[in-house]
Structure formats: structure tokens, C-alpha cells
Amino acid sequence: MNRYYLDVMKGFLFGNRSRYGLIFTVMLYMLLIAIGFVYLYPLLFMLVTSMKSPGDLLNPMVQWVPTEFYPGNYIRAFRVLDYPNTFFSSVMISVIPSVIQTIVCSFVGYGLARYRFWGKNLLFALILATFIIPAQTTVIPHILSYRNLGLLGSSFSLILPALFGQGLKSAIFILIFYQTFLSLPKVLEESARLDGASDLRIFFKIAIPPAIPAYIISIIFSTVWYWNETFLTVIFLEGGIQTLPMQLMKFVQAYENLYPPGMVSILERLNEAVKLSGTFLNILPLLLMYFVLQKWFVESVERTGITGE
Amino acid sequence: MNLRKVIGNTEMKHGTREALYGYSFVLIWIVGFAIFTLVPLIQTFYFSMNQVTVTATGIELVFVQWANYTRALFTDPNFVELLIGYVIETLAAVPIVLIFSMIIALFLNLDFKFKGLFRTIFFLPVVITSGPVIQELTSQGATSVPGIADSVAVMNFLAELPPSLRNPVEYLLTSFILILWFSGVQILIYLASLQKIDKNIYEAAAIDGSSAWESFWKITLPSLATTTVVNAVYTIITLSHFSENKVVQYIFSQTYAVQGGIGYASAMSFIYFLVLVTLLALVYFLLSSRSRDKTL
Numbered sequence: 019m020n021r022y023y024l025d026v027m028k029g030f031l032f033g034n035r036s037r038y039g040l041i042f043t044v045m046l047y048m049l050l051i052a053i054g055f056v057y058l059y060p061l062l063f064m065l066v067t068s069m070k071s072p073g074d075l076l077n078p079m080v081q082w083v084p085t086e087f088y089p090g091n092y093i094r095a096f097r098v099l100d101y102p103n104t105f106f107s108s109v110m111i112s113v114i115p116s117v118i119q120t121i122v123c124s125f126v127g128y129g130l131a132r133y134r135f136w137g138k139n140l141l142f143a144l145i146l147a148t149f150i151i152p153a154q155t156t157v158i159p160h161i162l163s164y165r166n167l168g169l170l171g172s173s174f175s176l177i178l179p180a181l182f183g184q185g186l187k188s189a190i191f192i193l194i195f196y197q198t199f200l201s202l203p204k205v206l207e208e209s210a211r212l213d214g215a216s217d218l219r220i221f222f223k224i225a226i227p228p229a230i231p232a233y234i235i236s237i238i239f240s241t242v243w244y245w246n247e248t249f250l251t252v253i254f255l256e257g258g259i260q261t262l263p264m265q266l267m268k269f270v271q272a273y274e275n276l277y278p279p280g281m282v283s284i285l286e287r288l289n290e291a292v293k294l295s296g297t298f299l300n301i302l303p304l305l306l307m308y309f310v311l312q313k314w315f316v317e318s319v320e321r322t323g324i325t326g327e
Numbered sequence: 328m329n330l331r332k333v334i335g336n337t338e339m340k341h342g343t344r345e346a347l348y349g350y351s352f353v354l355i356w357i358v359g360f361a362i363f364t365l366v367p368l369i370q371t372f373y374f375s376m377n378q379v380t381v382t383a384t385g386i387e388l389v390f391v392q393w394a395n396y397t398r399a400l401f402t403d404p405n406f407v408e409l410l411i412g413y414v415i416e417t418l419a420a421v422p423i424v425l426i427f428s429m430i431i432a433l434f435l436n437l438d439f440k441f442k443g444l445f446r447t448i449f450f451l452p453v454v455i456t457s458g459p460v461i462q463e464l465t466s467q468g469a470t471s472v473p474g475i476a477d478s479v480a481v482m483n484f485l486a487e488l489p490p491s492l493r494n495p496v497e498y499l500l501t502s503f504i505l506i507l508w509f510s511g512v513q514i515l516i517y518l519a520s521l522q523k524i525d526k527n528i529y530e531a532a533a534i535d536g537s538s539a540w541e542s543f544w545k546i547t548l549p550s551l552a553t554t555t556v557v558n559a560v561y562t563i564i565t566l567s568h569f570s571e572n573k574v575v576q577y578i579f580s581q582t583y584a585v586q587g588g589i590g591y592a593s594a595m596s597f598i599y600f601l602v603l604v605t606l607l608a609l610v611y612f613l614l615s616s617r618s619r620d621k622t623l
Contacts (some may be wrong), residue, residue, distance in 0.1 A: 043439070050434060054448045060464045060504055061451075122355060129352025133345050135425035141353060148364055150605060152568055153597035154578050158589050160376060162386065180358020192356070217348050246457030249570040249579070261550070265386045266459040290467050297463040301455040312447050315454070 061310065068092070068295040070263075094286070095295035098273045099265050108245055109263040111255070115176045116240030119185040120233060126183055127195025128221055130209070149189035153249060161253060171258020176250070186243050191236045198232040199225060201245055231314075238314055242304060266300045270292060375593035386589070390596070396596035405577060406595060410602060413574045415495040417566050417606060420506045423499075424562045425555060428510035432517030433547070453511035458570035465502060509565060513558040520554040556614045560607060567603050574599055 038046070067075075071088035130138065161170070169175045179185050183192065202225065211218050226233075248263045255261065265272065273288045308315060375395055377388040399406050431449055435442060481500065485493055499506070524547065532542050566572065578599065582592040 038437075038439075046434065046437070050445050053431070054445060056504060057448060057507060058454070060508075061455075063467070064464065126353050126356040129349050133349025133352065134342070135346035135349035141357075144360060145356075148360065150564060150604065150607065151364065151368070151598065152575070152600055154575060154592075155371050155600050156364060156367035158364070158582065158593055158596075159370040176571060179359070179363045181355075182363055183356035184359045184363040221352075242454055246455075246460075247570075248458040249575070254578075263457050263459045266463070267465075292461055294467060297460055300457075301460055304454050309447075310452065312450075315450055 019278070039201070055186050064294045064298055067291055068298050070291045072287075072289060072291075075289055091291045091295035092299065094273075095292055095299055098269060098276055098292075099262065099296055099299060100260070100272075101299060104260050104262045104265045107259045108303075111173055111176060111251065111259060111261050112241045112244035114173065115180040116237055117155055118177060119183070119188055120191060120236040121181045122181060123188055123191035123236065124195045124233065125221075125225075127192050127197075128199050128225060130192070131196045131199035132204075132225070145189045145192055148184065149187065157250070157253060163216055164254065171255060173259060174254070175254035176244070181289075186240065186247060191240065194232055194236060195229070198229045202228055235314055236313060239306075242307075245304060262300050262303075265295055269296050274326040371593045372597060374590050375597055379589035379593075381589065391590070395591050396598065398591065399595045399598055406574075406598075409574050409577055410599070412494050412498075413567075413572065414602065414606065416498050417563055419495055419499055420509070420566060421559055421610065423506050423563050424510045424513060425558055427507055428513035428558065429517055429551065429555075431510070431514050432521055435514070435518055436521045448528060449514055450511045452508035456508055461505060461571050465505065468501075495570050496513075511564065512565075513562060516558055516561070517551065517554055520551060524550045552614075556611060559610050559614055563603070563607055567606075 036194075066082055066084065068091055069088060070084045071086060071090065073085075074084050074088070077085075130141065160175075164170045164175050168176075176185070207220055210224055215223070245261075246263065248267065251259075251261055251264055252267070255264070270288060270293075273292065277286055277288070278286050279287065374388075374611050376390060376392060378394075380389075382388045435446055435449070485497060488496060528546055529542055532546060537545065567575075569575070578592050578595045581595065582589060
């Protein structure tokens with residue numbers, strides 16, 4: 019009898035084959051919460067600091083809870099970032115190239131997955147090479163030829179490479195589509211071919227519909243990567259189009275243009291709270307997008323089977 | 328549709344027809360590769376052998392052979408130091424990212440409540456990580472582990488180290504969270520390959536009396552070997568392409584500098600490219616030879 023209770027207790031604390039024990043569960047949650055906190059620490063720090071009034075910033079007693087609701091930082095950061103304009107150009111600069119890139123990459127991925135032809139391995143090697151080659155080694159000739167064509171400062175400087183499958187991280191998207199189309203059954207396609215459907219028609223009518231998730235995932239990821247890109251946008255768009263991250267890069271300068279240091283009161287001087295408000299406004303659209311579409315983000319790898327060799 | 332007619336009329340072999348269609352699907356990429364990658368690559372290499380001056384009408388080239396390369400490697404006081412720092416930082420960051428993402432993936436592969444919430448948290452940085460955001464967060468001290476990097480003991484320890492070693496260690500301490508932030512995609516890749524492991528193997532091992540601990544080392548870890556190589560390569564490339572990377576920034580700043588110029592920047596970018604490839608090859612062979620031993 020005693021032994022039986024001992025076993026039950028043991029099972030409850032340490033778990034058995036069918037369920038985790040109490041100790042393990044508590045440890046698991048504690049670890050996950052601790053790691054999660056460290057992980058989110060920069061974001062929490064940013065959010066809290068951005069809401070501090072100048073008084074709170076100087077007050078060493080105020081660490082995590084501001085004493086008052088102070089939207090002033092956000093109002094000024096909003097003006098300094100020229101938010102409506104930069105937001106709109108960021109959307110244009112990220113969505114258009116990513117949609118084009120996704121479509122082109124799906125063509126290439128389909129060709130690689132569904133047709134046998136000579137030189138396929140070489141092609142794969144080259145696609146991987148485009149992933150490895152740093153932008154620095156190709157960007158200078160790009161600048162010079164765009165300058166000759168008068169494309170510097172226009173969105174075409176990002177759209178053109180995307181149109182030819184050489185956009186940001188195109189290699190990853192080609193591999194995603196390759197995996198997706200490879201995993202579709204070939205039977206439907208063959209029967210359509212026997213019925214006399216052309217190859218393009220087969221691609222549009224039979225291959226694309228089941229691959230829609232891959233399209234959505236590619237567009238989402240590509241949009242995020244284009245949105246966050248600053249190396250190429252600064253080089254190609256400077257002087258023409260101002261994206262949100264580009265404006266954030268020169269936040270200090272823009273702030274001092276709007277609020278000259280000698281002209282405004284000490285409460286309106288640039289401080290870290292205003293800077294972090296700007297940073298938060300910069301990632302806010304991405305955060306909103308992430309929380310709306312999070313299913314697509316976190317299930318993406320499983321859905322597309324990107325890990326398959 | 329024209330192509331189809333022509334092919335139909337001449338009664339080509341099935342294989343040739345298939346290859347032609349295959350090529351037409353990938354043609355746009357091949358053209359793009361030639362225009363946007365191959366030709367610029369050759370041009371950059373050509374620039375790197377020249378002294379390049381930009382004029383109003385075009386560019387002037389003066390052939391200098393390897394002078395730009397020797398300058399970068401032997402004369403420039405900053406470049407080699409930045410390059411060494413980059414190599415050490417990357418080699419230090421890769422194991423951290425790999426171990427961290429593997430542990431998180433193992434956690435997320437278990438069954439518990441609020442799994443979706445934690446998954447959302449660990450994947451969040453992928454969405455928001457951009458150069459300026461990281462720049463702002465680092466400069467406000469939001470990316471260091473609170474209380475470690477600024478403690479006196481650590482400061483004293485750092486002061487003892489030689490400078491070439493101090494910078495990477497300092498980087499590890501002040502940007503620890505940042506390094507973890509680069510593990511989002513890797514966590515997903517590990518998770519996907521964990522879910523592909525056949526559950527029956529664990530069952531069979533348990534019946535044969537293997538403990539969970541043994542199962543992890545003998546079943547889980549070897550199954551993740553290929554994935555680890557993929558993740559290591561992905562991590563190195565992401566870190567090397569990141570716009571806040573100091574080498575990247577230095578090369579870019581030299582492009583427009585009076586002293587540097589396009590020729591010099593091109594030479595440095597080629598050296599950087601070679602270092603990156605060497606690093607990738609090193610890690611690849613290190614990890615894949617290890618994993619081969621394990622599976623035997």
C-alpha cells in the first residue's frame with residue numbers, strides 16, 4: 019500500500035511515460051519565461067523608455083514604471099520621421115519588389131523542380147553562390163551603371179534585380195519554391211499533358227493553386243527583408259526616396275532641423291526617449307503585421323519544408 | 328506558344344523538348360545572374376586592379392596591378408584588424424546561436440500549454456532586426472545582459488586582455504541578446520527537422536531500456552547533424568551580410584573617401600569575400616566531418 023502511494027507521488031513529481039512530472043513542468047516554464055524575458059528585454063526597455071517624460075529620465079528612482087502618461091516623445095518622433103511619407107515609401111519599396119521577386123522565383127523553382135535538363139547542378143551551385151556573395155562585391159558596378167541610366171534614387175534600382183531573380187535573398191525563395199513544387203504529385207500534371215494542356219497552362223492551372231502557401235510566405239518574408247534593408251536602399255535610393263529605416267538613421271540630424279538645439283526649451287531637447295520612440299515607430303508596422311500574420315511566419319518552415327536537403 | 332508549334336513540327340525527342348521548356352523557365356534567372364551578378368563581379372575585380380577616379384563624364388582607370396590588395400593587407404592600419412575582429416566575433420557567435428537555437432527548438436518540440444506564445448516570442452526578432460534599429464538599441468545599452476557587462480569585475484578582466492582579444496569579448500558581452508536575436512530562423516529550421524524524426528525510433532530505444540538522456544545523444548543529436556551544418560552556414564552569411572557589420576561599414580565608407588576610392592574598396596570587398604568563403608568552408612568541413620563520425 020505504502021509503495022503504491024510512493025509510486026503515484028513519484029509519477030506526479032517526476033513524470034512517467036505518458037505525462038511530464040510537476041518538477042519538469044515547473045522547470046520548463048521557468049526556463050522558457052526567463053529566456054523569453056531576456057529575449058524581449060531590448061523591446062521592453064525600448065517601450066518603457068520611450069514613454070518616459072524628461073523628468074522621469076533624470077529620476078534614478080524611475081526604472082520600469084513611468085510616473086505619468088507622456089505621449090510627447092511619440093508626437094515629436096512622428097514629426098521628425100515625417101511618418102506618413104516615409105511609411106508610404108517604405109511600403110512601396112518593400113511590397114513591389116517582393117511581389118515581383120516571388121513571382122520570378124516561383125518560375126525558376128518550378129523549372130528546376132519539374133524539368134530535367136543539362137547543367138542543373140551548376141545552376142544550383144550558382145544560385146547558392148548568389149546567396150553567399152556579399153553585396154559589397156557587386157554594388158559598385160551597379161551604382162555606376164544605374165548612374166548612367168539615371169536610375170539612382172528611383173525604385174527601379176530595386177525592382178530590376180528582383181525582376182531577374184537577383185533580389186534580396188532570392189536564392190532562399192527559389193529553394194522554397196523548388197521544394198514546394200517537388201513535393202507536389204506529378205500525376206495531375208501528366209494527365210493534363212495528355213489532355214493537351216500547354217506547359218504554361220499546366221504551371222498556372224495545376225502547379226500554382228496548391229503552392230499558394232509558399233507564395234504567401236515568400237511575399238511576407240521578402241517584404242520584411244526589403245523593409246529592413248538599409249545597405250542597398252541608402253546607396254540606391256538616397257536623394258530620391260526616403261524609407262522609414264533610412265530616416266531613422268539620420269534621426270539626430272532631422273531632429274535638430276525641426277527643433278534647433280539653441281531654440282527650444284530643455285524639455286524639448288533630443289534625448290534617448292525620443293530616439294527610442296522613433297525606433298519603436300519604425301518597427302510598429304512590422305510588429306502589427308507579425309501579430310496579424312504570425313501563423314504564416316512560425317509555420318512557414320514546416321509548410322514549405324525548407325530543410326529538405 | 329510559337330515554340331510549341333516549332334517543336335511539334337520537327338518532332339524533337341521528348342528529352343530535348345523537356346530540356347527546352349526547363350531552360351525557358353529558368354532563363355530569366357540566368358540572364359539576371361549574368362547582368363546583375365557575374366558582370367558586376369568581374370567589373371569589381373577589374374576595378375580592384377586599378378586606381379579609379381570618378382569624373383563628371385565617366386570613370387578613369389589607371390592600372391596598378393595588386394597595389395590595392397597590398398595596401399589593404401599591409402599598409403591600412405584598420406582593415407586587417409577589423410577583419411580579424413570579424414572572424415573572431417563570427418566564430419564566437421556561431422556556436423552560441425547554434426546551441427541556443429537547438430535548445431529552444433528542443434523545448435518547443437515538447438508538448439505544453441502556451442507553446443504558440445513562446446514560439447511567437449522567439450521568432451519576433453527576425454521580423455524587426457534591421458541595421459538602424461539594432462544601432463539605436465545597442466547605443467542605448469538595451470542589448471547587453473543587464474548587470475553583467477558593466478560590472479567592475481568584468482571591466483577589470485577586460486582591461487587585462489590584449490586588445491585584439493578584448494574587442495570580441497566585449498562584443499560578446501555587450502551584444503549578447505543581439506546574438507541570440509539572430510537565431511529565429513535557425514530555431515524554425517531545427518524545429519522542422521526535429522518533427523521529421525520518426526517517433527518509433529524513440530519508442531524502440533525506450534523498450535530496449537535507453538533513458539531519455541541517452542536517446543537525446545544517440546538519436547536526436549545525430550539526426551540534427553545536417554541541419555546544424557545548414558544553420559551554421561545560414562548564421563555566418565546573415566552575420567556577414569548584416570549592414571551593421573564593421574567590415575561592411577568600413578568598406579562602404581572607403582568607397583567615397585578621398586584616400587580610398589572605388590578601386591581600393593573593390594579590393595577590400597574581394598578580400599572580405601574570400602575570408603567569408605574560407606570561413607564557410609572551415610565551418611562546413613569541421614561540422615560535416617564531426618557529424619559523419621557520429622552517425623557511424
